[in-house]
Amino acid sequence: MEYDFSKLNDREFETLGASIIEKILTKRVETFKSGRDGGVDGRFWIGKEKEGIIQCKHYISTPYTTLISKLKSEELAKVKKLNPAKYIFITSKKLSRLNKQEIKKLFHPFIISEADIYGYEDLNSFLSEKDNQGIVERNYKLWITSTSVLDLIYNNAIKGRSESTIREIEEKAYKYAITENHRKGLKILEDNNVVIMTGEPGIGKTTLADNLALYYAAKGYEFCDIEENISEAESIFREREKKNILFYCDDFLGSNLYDAINNKRDSHIVKFINRVRKDDSKKFILTSRTTILNKAFSLSHRFQNGNIRENEFLLRVENLTNVDKAKILYNHIYHSNLNDVYLDKIYQDKRYKVIIRHRNFNPRIIEFVTDSGRVGHIPPEEYWKYIIKSLNNPEDIWADYFQNQTDDCVRALTFLTVYNNGKISEEELRRSYNTFLNIHNVNLGDQTDKSFEAVRKLATKSLLNRNQIDEDKFEYVLFNPSIADFVLGSYSDDSNLISNIIKSLENEISIDYLQALSGLGKKINSSNLKRIQENLFDFFFERKLNEEDWDFLILLSFLDFFNEKTNKRIERFLNALIEADSPNGNRLWELLIILTEFEPQIEFKDFDFLHDFIEDVSDEDSLRELFNFIDTYNIEDEHILFQAQTLIENYLGSIVDNNDLDVDYSKHINEYYYPEGYPEYDIDLNGIESEVQESLDYYLDGFNESVLERIDFDMTRFVSNLDVESMATRFFESYEPDYERDYDGGHYSGSSYEDDIDAIFERS
Incomplete structure (x- = not known):
């Protein structure tokens, strides 16, 4: 060993x-x-x-x-x-x-x-x-880094992204200082099986989540980094139903908030969280910025009704004692590799107390001001000023490094990753980087190699992380979520730069992201958005129209369809779409909104062009918009009406099957007993059927009633055709009576030396 x-x-x-x-x-x-x-x-x-x-x-x-x-x-x-x-x-x-x-x-x-x-x-x-x-x-760090535990951790990681993530977490664990927050987080996980770490940027959400994940991985839990892919998590849950699994999701919702809610992934998220809460063999650790979680609750009744906030653990700097802060600072100093001439500036006149007691003390700032790679260019006599400036203006924490210690090429890779929603495949990043160099005014500076391979090595581990997701496939993610906050805050007025980034990426993800940013108020004001949209239309319109890339054009139009300079081209695109031979796409919701807005200028001879757009719709918003569109334009197209009937029945069937209605099957057990050790039930199927129908009636409130009548949708008939017995049987296969758990979450001993800050920093 x-x-x-x-x-x-x-x-x-x-x-x-x-x-x-x-x-x-x-x-x-x-x-x-x-x-x-x-x-x-x-x-x-x-x-x-x-x-x-x-x-x-x-x-x-x-x-x-x-x-x-x-x-x-x-x-x-x-x-x-x-x-x-x-x-x-x-x-x-x-x-x-x-x-x-x-x-x-x-x-x-x-x-x-x-x-x-x-x-x-x-x-x-x-x-x-x-x-x-x-x-x-x-001794947490010693235990985590022992060879047997490392073997266990790495062997238990789901291959691919999860394996890469857990290795990165382990490699950074040596800087971790166990504080009271660690013990509280463990307690919440033990009691609830789910914890959502929230707080402002830099407070240490990810660091705490990482080390809690490492703790459970060392205890034998399989590690699964799901990156909000709830379908992937659900699949793993089913495949490994009897195994201990820790699911991990950093920056929960993040910039995907509107996408999650618009596409009804919020219901899947809530359902999955509640499923984990009921299964003691599973744990789920999430991190989320407080503002994002607050916004999610204001927009989604599913988050409100799902009570997921009961799992929230709000991290505040005020929760850290001065001794906790001292441990964090000392640990970073010890492992910093900073020359003594720099450390002397912190020890001089016990300045470490100034850092610890500063109103903006923040673990991320501490990481930055003690990183020898980032501060090595600063003369020692300027080092203390740099620390105080970073504490006084934490929003500028990336400014010096990003603007003074990198070049345009490294910044280009960062811009492209940020506007691709924070992650991008290596193949996509290489392609878009080469395009960006051709269309944007980039200062190549010295004569060093500016090829993608050379530049990505400079960016990796400082601004980007390179993760292996398959045998020969790699993905780039931001080194820290705060990089996106800095980029969006510092460059949001540069409409030409943003336009060229989107042109280089040339994908729906980046346009979706741009739309979400304007909705989240990320300093991209309406006039800038108009300029960006005009620029993108000039660049893409003719080519995308010739390629009949309808989804791309829909998103491009949806950015700002009140822009007079693009309206004529939007009309031209819509007319081309209507006249096209069997057009297809996946952006029905946005298309119907644009069509409704442009209806006075657009004449609908028929609605055949919608057939393929409707085919695979599975989200609630698109269904509601489709029903309203059918009603507004009095659509009699039998194929569309049949599609609407099939879609609503499939959709309602899926939410019943997944129990998104939160039917409490346990209420419908009349008797639960164990003949010869095997459980049997006396189930009230009529009671379950009645509850399902009542829930669906409530769920359909707000759907266009006239269209429901026109497609001859009958709720009673629909429910009677459901296989309620099979659904109930699936539930009761894993059902156990809810006995009170007698659990001692464990005892941690430790001393709080409030007066020992000087002693912690005392030099031999």
């Missing part, structure tokens, strides 16, 4: 050392607050009066010659002054037999035996013993 001590900071290593000696000696070991220890990291008593001392040196990457030199110059005098009856020395460094002999000789007579000297090999050997696993598990 191998343990990676490099992931621990010096304070964590001292705690580990004390725990090991306590177990070996079976004596209580006293530990003291961090800080100047006078050579004492732990103390134990031999009899009543003889004092034993433990000293830990976390010098894992320090040459042995430097270690022995420091012991001679700094530690020896301390030990002589303490004059302990027994002295135990622990280091994370590998030690040879000769090394131990030299250390024993140096500390004679206080080190009684070489067995009182513990090096890397001794620690690994001790911790690998089965009886000592409790010590390992109490």
Whole structure:
């Protein structure tokens, strides 16, 4: 078994050392607050009066010659002054037999035996013993990075994106500081099986979610990164019904909010969350910005009625104690690789207290101002000003790096990823990057290689992450969601840039995203949107019309169909669509709205052109719009009426089958018993049928009644044709009586040293 001590900071290593000696000696070991220890990291008593001392040196990457030199110059005098009856020395460094002999000789007579000297090999050997696993598990980072746990984590990740995600999470875990929020998040997951981390950007939602996910993956849960693909999650749920699975969704809804609600994915999301809540073998961790979740609740009655906010865990900076903040700051400093000349600026006059107590303290800001790769270009004498500027103006946190430490080509890859809704395949990014270089005024700067392969390596791990999603396929996502916030806030007035980004991407995703941004108020004002739409029409219109790319043209028109400069071309496109031979597409809802708006200028001879657009409609908004359109234009087309009847029956059948109506089948059990150990039920099928009909009547409220009559839709007949017995049987196959769970979520002990901030930062 191998343990990676490099992931621990010096304070964590001292705690580990004390725990090991306590177990070996079976004596209580006293530990003291961090800080100047006078050579004492732990103390134990031999009899009543003889004092034993433990000293830990976390010098894992320090040459042995430097270690022995420091012991001679700094530690020896301390030990002589303490004059302990027994002295135990622990280091994370590998030690040879000769090394131990030299250390024993140096500390004679206080080190009684070489067995009182513990090096890397001794620690690994001790911790690998089965009886000592409790010590390992109490030390989160050590446990997570052990070879056996890493094997378990990686082997349990669903292949593809999930495997890549969990590796990235594990690689960043060494900077994590366990705070009270970690314990609260675990408690919510244990009690509810679902937790939605919310809070403002940079508060640490993703970091907390990542490490909770890592915790459960280390406990044997399969890890599934679903990226809001609820259908994928539902499929995995069914395939692995009896297995422990942790579902993970970072930036829940995000910029897809309007798409989720318009396409009725909100009902699937709510249903899936409630399904996980009822299954103790599953866990679901989500993160969401507070503003996005608030908007979702204001727009979606399904979110309101689904009570999913009961799972919310709102992270606030105010929830972090000053000691929590001190741990976060110290951990980042320890692992920062910053030169001492920079760290001196933080320690000078105890300035770390200024950072900890700043009103804008934020884990993301701490990560930035302690990242040697991002601040290395700043002269040491300017470093403190940089920290304060970042704290005073957190919205500019990406500005310096994005605008001063990258070039136009790296920025281009970032722009393209942002406007492709935050993720893009490598093939798409390569193609759109090459197009962008040809149509946008890009400053190529020096003579270095600007090929896609060269530039993507510069962008990866600073602005973008490259994830493997298949054997030979890769996908790029933003290094951090705040990059999108920065780009959208800083470049929203540059209509030419945005136009050229969309031209380069040339896909429906980017136009959808642009539409969503205007709806979310992301600083793309109406005049800019008009200019962008005009620019895109000039660039795409003739080609897309010749290609009969109807969906693309529908979305392009839907951006702003009140724009006088594009209206004539929209009319031309609609007339071409109406006259086309069997046109097809998937954007019925937007098309019907545009047609209704342009109806005075557009003459409908017949409605054959709608047939293929209607064929595969499965969302509620499109159905409602179709019914209203049929009524408004008094459509008698038998094929369309038949399609409408089939679609409404299929749609209602699917929501009944998926139980999106939240029918409580358990209310309809008259008797539940176990003859010979097998459960049987006496089910009131008539009661279930009545509840289904009542729920559907309520659900259809707002649908165009005259069209329902015209297509001869009969609710009673529809419900009577449902296979209610099969639906009930599926439910009861997994049904168990809801007994009260007697569960102890676990106890975590720890001290809160409110007055120990100076001690945490005290240098030896």
